[in-house]
Amino acid sequence: MHTLNLGILAHIDAGKTSLTERLLYAAGVIDEIGSVDDGSTQTDSMALERQRGITIKSAVVSFAIDDMTVNLIDTPGHPDFIAEVERVLSVLDGAVLVISAVEGVQPQTRVLMRTLQRLRIPTLVFVNKIDRRGAQYERVLRSIAEKLTPAVVPMGSAEGLGSRGACFTPYAAGDGDFASRLVDLLADHDDAFMAAFVEDEKALSYGRLRAELAAKTHQALVHPVFFGSAITGAGVDSLMAGIRELLPAVEGDADGPVSGTVFKVERGPAGEKIAYARMFSGTVRTRDLLRFGEDDEGKVTAVSVFDRGSAVRRASLTGGQIGRLWGLAGIRIGDVIGTPRASAAQRGHFAPPTLETVVVPCRRADRGALYAALTQLAEQDPLINLRQDEIRQEVAVSLYGEVQKEVIQATLANEFGVDVTFRETTTICIERLVGTGAAVEIIDKDPNPFLATVGLRVEPAPINTGVEFRLGIELGSLPFAFIKAVEETVRQTLRQGIHGWQVPDCTVTLTRSGYWPRQSHAHAVFDKSMSSTAGDFRNLTPLVLMDALRQAGTRVYEPMHRFLLDIPADTFGAVLPVLARLRAVPQAPVMRGSSYLLEGDIPAARVHDLEQQLPTLTSGEGVLECAFDHYQPVQDTIPTRPRTDHNPLSRKEYLLHVVRRV
Known part of the structure; x- marks a missing residue:
């Protein structure tokens, strides 16, 4: 039997989970359709999901369409939980992107579609809620073509929109207009198909057109669009037929390498x-x-x-x-x-979280329980990126937004019995090297108290290449365990640069090394005072690396978001000075009908302020789309982050903690 691993993706409230319920019902897996509002759906199993009526964790359910098994993965729609979506993308064979027929294309919809296209994941579009008042057909299709991709083709017509009797009628072989649209769309993506059409138009049967449509959908070049309602079931049979025909199922190689x-x-x-x-x-x-x-x-x-x-x-x-x-x-x-797949590039599809907050237990006695609980949550969501400050006895977590903070708070209370509050949310910056720096400390030579020689050179590396550790010493001149200790400590130390922020992109070269071989007294007792250990290299490396960073110099960069603002024309004069106060840099406005489109950059730290002020400024009519775009050098006061290590920037403080002496 063939298997299709299918993702259901959408902006929040477009109806993903309701569609999942309807598909399970139509396939005969469940006898009664659950309700998101009542908390009775198959995939929202967490108590918090049932309470809030939103999907927080991805969930898997399975059903069959003819001879094909579909593993359906329901993903969160709220942008604060985009990390859950990212993890699912690596396992998908195809996707259904759900759009509301009332609200149309929304900010998160655009982010998701861009990612699906970049990863070449075959995608069908399902326009949901055609039974709701305000549902549109032509307007939504136009919006999809303008904001998502022009390579879309409606697979049928919708009648009775905005009523419980709304229905979807798929196009059939005798529909000439549909065949013409298919020919035009397919010809744009296949020169051979275009040549065949020019040579003999009548030779292209309807069956050939459907086969070509499936082939181009498999290649993620074309995206068929279905309309319907997850609540009434309208159009769902057509969508299931489309999933069976147009998305690529796989037959796994059970005898191949694991x-x-x-x-x-x-x-x-x-x-x-x-x-x-x-x-x-x-x-x-x-x-x-x-x-x-x-x-x-x-x-x-x-x-x-x-x-x-x-x-x-x-x-x-x-x-x-x-x-x-x-x-x-x-x-x-x-x-x-x-065995890793040859094409499995282990990289993120979405931007990392740009916000951070300290989690504070309401009861001092819960500190240990809080860390244990957050450690378990980090297993389920590594991007919350626990950052423990042993000096201040505090734990910080990374965030995508304020809703995620509320979910963490509720989860800690409900599942672990730990009540917490949060410090003010701050922006996560990074540090980049300005130039090249080098430092060395010699064994048995002041001020080095460790039995190790370490020399390091740091150089800037291209953006998004990460930290590369190189050997500038002869192979065999230093035991592998000591080299490994230096490399691991370099990567750990670079999580906090000169100003306390991570240094993400640089090349570090081990330029010099030395050690004392293992020595024993006459009675064969190991003498630590005469023999180098991996601990000597772990303790010395932060001091040398920070000296090299100081020589190279670092600059702090703050995260910047790209924004797209759609506002009524008569509010333009009120919005512009607010953007200036928030340090947003808009490009020239574009007039579209009775509204202005503004695109530009805004510091991540100011996005929440803009979201809060926009409804008042635009009488609730302004629409903001925002996503991380790049890092930019900080121009004003340089922000610093309190260190959570033993501060290798201060030799006296560091040695007091590490060796209890100066």
């Missing part, structure tokens, strides 16, 4: 880790010793596979399938299982 990826981790009733994995090839069986991550191994104690609704226990998980694995205690989200 290769998969983990996109979700949760805890079971007994606290055990459960890994959600998509297998691309091979077979994982119960009691198999499985390799995952960089260098970890674990024995699989149980396997379940998604089949017709929920996951059921099986003896094995094979290529093409999605399942759950037990027994892998050290596994993390994003880990590769077995």
Whole structure:
């Protein structure tokens, strides 16, 4: 049986979860359709999801369309939980992008579509809520073509919009206008097809057109559009037929090398880790010793596979399938299982979080419980990026927005019994090197108190290339364990530069090294005072690296968002000075009908202020689309972040903590 791993994506409130319920009902998996408002849906299983009526965690359900098994993944729609969507993208064969027939294309819709196109994920568009008052057909199609992609083709007509009787009628072979639209669209993407059409127009049968449409949809060049209602079921049968015909199902290679990826981790009733994995090839069986991550191994104690609704226990998980694995205690989200795919680039699809806040327990006695709870949450969402300050006994988390903060607070209270508050949300900056710097400290030579010689050179690297560690010493001149200790410490230390911000892009070269070999007294007792250890290199490296950074110099950069503002023309005069106060830099406005379109850059720290002021400034008619775009040098007061390490910028303070002496 073929398998299709399908993602349902949308802006919040477009009806993703309701569509999932309707698909399960139409496939015969459930007997009654659940309600998002009542908290009775299959995929919103968290108590918090049921309370708030939004999807927070991705969820997997399964159903069959003819001979094809569909593993459907319902993802969050709120931009604060975009990290959940990112993790799902790596396991998809295809996607359905849901758009409301009333609200149309919204900011998050555009972000999602751009990402789906960049990753070449075959995508169908489902325009939902045609039964709602204010539903539009032509206007929504026009908006999709203008704001998402012109490579769309409606697959049928919608009648009775705005009423419970609204319906969708798919186009058939006898519809000449539909065939003409297909020819025009397909010809734009295939020269051979265009040549065949020019040579003999009549030779292109309707069956050939549908086959070409499926082929171009598989290549993510064309996006068929369906209309319907998840509530009434209108158009859902046509969408299911489209999923079967137009999206690429796979037949996994069960006998190939084991290769998969983990996109979700949760805890079971007994606290055990459960890994959600998509297998691309091979077979994982119960009691198999499985390799995952960089260098970890674990024995699989149980396997379940998604089949017709929920996951059921099986003896094995094979290529093409999605399942759950037990027994892998050290596994993390994003880990590769077995052999990495040649095309599996491990990089983020969306921007990292740009906000940060300190989590404060309401009861001092809950500090330990808070850290343990946040550690578990970080397993499920690594991008919250725990940052523990042992000096101040504080824990900070990274965020996408204020709603995410509320969810963390409610989750800590409901699931862990820990009540918390938050400090003021701040912006996460970064530091970039200005020039090149070098430093060295010699073994047994003041002021170096460690039995190690370390020389380091730091140089700027191209943006988004990360930290590269190079060897500028002869191979064999330093034991591998000591080299590894230096490299790991370099990467750890660069999380806090001169001003306390991470230094993300640079090249660090180990230029000099030295050590004292292991020595013992006559009675063969190891003498630490005469022998170098990895600890000497770990302790010395931060001092040398910070000296090199000081010599190179760093500049602090703040995150900037690209904004698109659609406002009534008569509010332009009131909005412009507010943008100036918020340090936004708009481009020349574009007049469109009775509104102005403004595009430009705004500091991430000011986005929330703009969101709050916009409704008042525009009488509720302004629409803001905003997404991270780049980092920009800070021009005013340089922001600093309190250090959470032993401050290698101050030798006296550092040595007092590390060796208890100066």
